[in-house]
Amino acid sequence: MQMQIKNFDDLELAKKVGLTELYPDKPKILVGMATCGLAAGAQRVYDLLHKKAQQAHWDGVVEKTGCIGFCYKEPLVDAVFPGNPRITYETVTPEIAESLWMEMAAGKIPENHVMARLDVDDMILDGGPRKFYKGKLTGFLAKTPRYEELDFIKLQRHIAMRNCGFIDPDNLLHYVARGGYFPLYTALTAMSPEEVINAVTTAGLRGRGGGGFPTGVKWASCRKAKGWPKYVLCNADEGDPGAYMDRSLIEGDPHAILEGMLIGAYAIGSNEGYIYVRAEYPLAVKTLQRAILAAREAGLLGENILGSGFSFDIKLNLGGGAFVCGESTALMASIEGKPGEPRAKYVHTVDKGLRNRPSNLNNVETWANVPVIIGKGADWYREIGTEGSKGTKIFSLVGQVKNVGLVEVPMGVTIKDLVMQVGGGVPESREFKAIQIGGPSGGCIPKEHWDLPIDFDSLWEAGAIMGSGGMIVMDNSTCMVDVAKFFLDFLIDESCGKCIPCRLGLKRMREILEEFSTGKGSLADLDELESLSEAVKDGSLCALGGSAPNPVLTTLRYFRKEYEAHILEHRCPAAVCKALITYSINPETCNGCTACAAECPQDAITGEKKQPHTLDPSLCIKCGACFEVCKFGAVAVA
């Protein structure tokens, strides 16, 4: 693949070749091999299919691709047979893969384990939809649900994730085949840097790394800033536990990020870029390394790109994994080889950032949106989303929800739609209680507010933040005091310790919460907790401390009664806080099966076989083992 892309003709040729690889005249099997797929066993599935195809001298292609979002149905395998819709198979074990293979080798599209079919590939950057087949579908194909009909997909719109699950991320030509690097060509040859900045500003793109700062405004300030060289940086630190949208974008479509950075660098006037990526993301790191090499070989990074005279190159920087290293000034310190500690930003990093030079930092997802804005135009992009928040946002939907995965939805989708439709609701017999939006320092929004549209400003008003897009769904088995403790613990662990409000203030907040969950404390402590939260928010150096009280403040705001129950009644309504709950056995329903007594690590439960058992509360350590094991609902917790 030593193809040089030096001008428009080269780009066209690359696209042509890429298309024949992307959609060849022969059957193709795709295996989703991002980290989520691999975790579910995709490597074995891929190896098996690959080996079988080789042994059979199969006239078809077995290929890897990124994550399309259905993490709860991984491993996913797709069959793309020429003239037919693309069919997706779910939870494919090696055994299932083997049976699928038998049929596919015989030229048949398998009918079992089908999840959905895709009729058109919308190829947003390449002039529009490409239908997979002509005429009418018959048989099982006609009966298979279309992607767009799935609840999980219906509300989604893949813009940043446009290529994830479609291309082989290591194949530059695949990226070009779907319209990639054409926007770069447009920017370099038909637009001035100012026009590029204007487009991004007009499009209304706001930073996806958490703050929601208008991207075009940031670029314009950096362009204006005096100093040389200027740096363009990509934040791929992604330290939120449970959030992995950036990882998935990198693993599924690395060139989208490179192209975004190239366009940004041209607009800002920079020739040097860095991607700061978590070292704990080995596949993402490798994928980026390969993409950068491929882009360099093709001439898309380096000197005189696409014959425009513009030069730019990108270095990778591996992050040490501390959450706070994702903060802009800490990230820059870390690239400089200093401890990853934040510093005051009264002089902005666009003026004095990395090595005291003008530096523009954007998040992975922000960068991935840029080529689309240039390729489709700002007006096209503006149509998506809400007044103040344009475009889409990727969320990682986790917690007590049926469909766990990555979802990219237009800004403005309501919490309710996201949880109940996209997420498929909470597990049976449970009830949706709240959703934590924005990662560990986001906010908990209760069911009463589930009509809230998800956009930067609505979330901010509700006390939450967009953050990086982590979403944790909680049902009624969750105690909100416990939730506040949980997130504080994470943040206390991740605080760099430089400034006092964060280092000591969070610890004190945690101490007060601990009192609540052991039935101590008074109502006055709620006010204390609130004023301390404000002090930490106002007084902390960086946004880690500045947003760390959010989980406490929002749970206080929306679940005050639950706090009061702990304090006034020494009761944990969700029966989670150990010090406040007691286990007992209901003699009416206990039939003496002895299961609980066998399970109890404390021997706190006694009783004759077939006779009601009794539980000695003085021995009980409240581990809940009896509750879990009793099949007759005879163990009560209150």
Added chain:
Amino acid sequence: MITFSINGQEYEGQEGWTILDVARWNGIEIPTLCHHGAVEPYGACRLCAVEVDDGRRSRVVISCMYPIKAGIKVQTHSPRVLNVRRWIVQLLLDESPEAPQIKELARSLGVTPSRFQKTGVDFACHLCGLCVRTCQEVVGVQALTFGNRGLRKEITSPFRTASKDCLGCGSCVYVCPTGAMEQLFSRVAG
């Protein structure tokens, strides 16, 4: 000259000055802990917090690092500022109830030890970093450094052994506002 207001009164300062510079020049009291004229500001204690209204929004910033700008309105004792300051002093006091400087600060702000106060610690290090900065910037060696992070953050010598670079000059002990360096000194100097 840059003109702006502090507590409703107009003041002037030069480009590059901080709010604290102008306040001190004019005798306006703002408490500080990690600031010292001889070394670069570090912005860790946050005690010097003030509220700044720049015409767009009002927010709490630290006066020892915030460069003055024309037209800003600075409040040194607004409710938000006092809340931040009181809590910092409360937290420090509970960490080391006997440290003279903290006791004095607490007295001036009406803060008393809380039920969370530590016992058995007289002079806890508050990680203001004055010793580290003095060692580097004034003495010109690097015998001191920060180790660890979060609640385990500490002042130590590089590689945690008696420092080869230490001249034994005692500048760190002299500059330390809490008395903690006195106890750390023997470990660092060897």
